[in-house]
Amino acid sequence: MRPNVVIFMTDQQRGATLDPGHRLRALTPNVDAMAADGVRFSRAYAPSPHCCPARTSFMTGRHPIEHGVWNNVNVANALSRGPRPGTPVWSRDLASAGYALGFAGKWHVSNTENPWIRARADQDQPWVSYIGPLGPHDPYQPPQEFLDQYDPDAIHLEDSFADPMTDKPALYRRIRDRFDQLTEPEHREALRHYLAFCSYEDALFGEVVAAVAESGQLDDTIFIYLSDHGDYAGDHGLWCKGLPAFTSAYHVPLVIGGRPIQAANRGGVVDAAVSLMDIGPTLLELCGAEVAHPMSGRSLVPALTGEPIAERDLLLATEGNETYGNQRILLAGDWKLVVNMFDRDELYHLATDPGEMKNLLHRGDEPRAVGVPEETRVPEELRAVVEDLYARLWRLAVGYGDDLTNGYILTALGQYGPGVAASPRP
Known part of the structure; x- marks a missing residue:
């Protein structure tokens, strides 16, 4: 029997929020439980620090310089309005292999509740459900119950917050100056809200896992938790994403759990550099679907079975946005x-x-x-x-x-x- 797939892609969550011992480690019990039974990739990167280019790379397995989406396509002065004609997406390969495809969340066509996963329980056709919540993207507005989980006195900014950036491009300092209107306590409070928003997303992920379990499909399902790109979250005095080029805007969480993980490899951590472009080749292999078009990403299946994956150079790119x-x-x-x-x-x-x-x-x-x-x-x-x-x-x-x-x-x-x-x- 071929596996089902849940893809849970948060928006603007930096990888450090899942790194044990990191100052920006968020409270994420549901993702932690999945990582304990799965594999966490400690060095996963988005090819771009903007939503549209990164998500297009995720869906195509190709770099922005290949698919042609440079910027967020909905901004007024966008240079790119969409992928180059004929750009393939791997979801069509899954559909051709007999998979039912479901999409909910960011860029959804309706706010109507659709119990799609539960409805698939009585059907033989395997499925892929992509779920894209809106957080922890700015504005950082989590529900109060998650904000209450974080002691304001325990929130500390990264050491780079004090970076004068005199050895960096002047544009970096100009962007940082926009945030200098905030006091340091206000920066810390913003970070508290950001981390609480990550915890809220974790709770939503837990609801999805529970729905899969309640429908009797847990043992037949692959779960992928990831984000489209990161957030500076106070690094170098910056917030949000895009220019500059600091790693916190590119580093993303990535956990794969569920059916494909070998027992001996559960709870493993892969330190090799991987990319959002790798998810497509990985899923096509796990689901037994043909790779119909060339992709620049590579399959991560060996890492799920305990085999080492080679280190490689990664090329990241941006043209900026606005x-x-x-x-x-x-x-x-x-x-x-x-x-x-x-x-x-x-x-x-x-x-x-x-x-x-x-x-x-x-x-x-x-x-x-x-x-x-x-x-x-x-x-x-x-x-x-x-x-x-x-x-x-x-x-x-x-x-x-x-x-x-x-x-x-x-x-x-x-x-x-x-x-x-x-x-x-x-």
């Missing part, structure tokens, strides 16, 4: 490289600087240097690492058909532009 700015981000092991078309680039060593406080490419207020090769402005001990990271980033971008790899000045004349991927220096 405020535009081209960014390409490479996550490569402990390194994170940010290419900014609008300001200085960024380099962080995440193992020693998880808060992304020190931009290793910042050169300070140096005088203009005419005729000086750009690589000489990089600290000598980092030059080999920097060139390798740029080459890996541009190699991925070129391979995925990124339009940013063009002949215009900022890209083409960069010392570490796309050419470094094709023409390694001696």
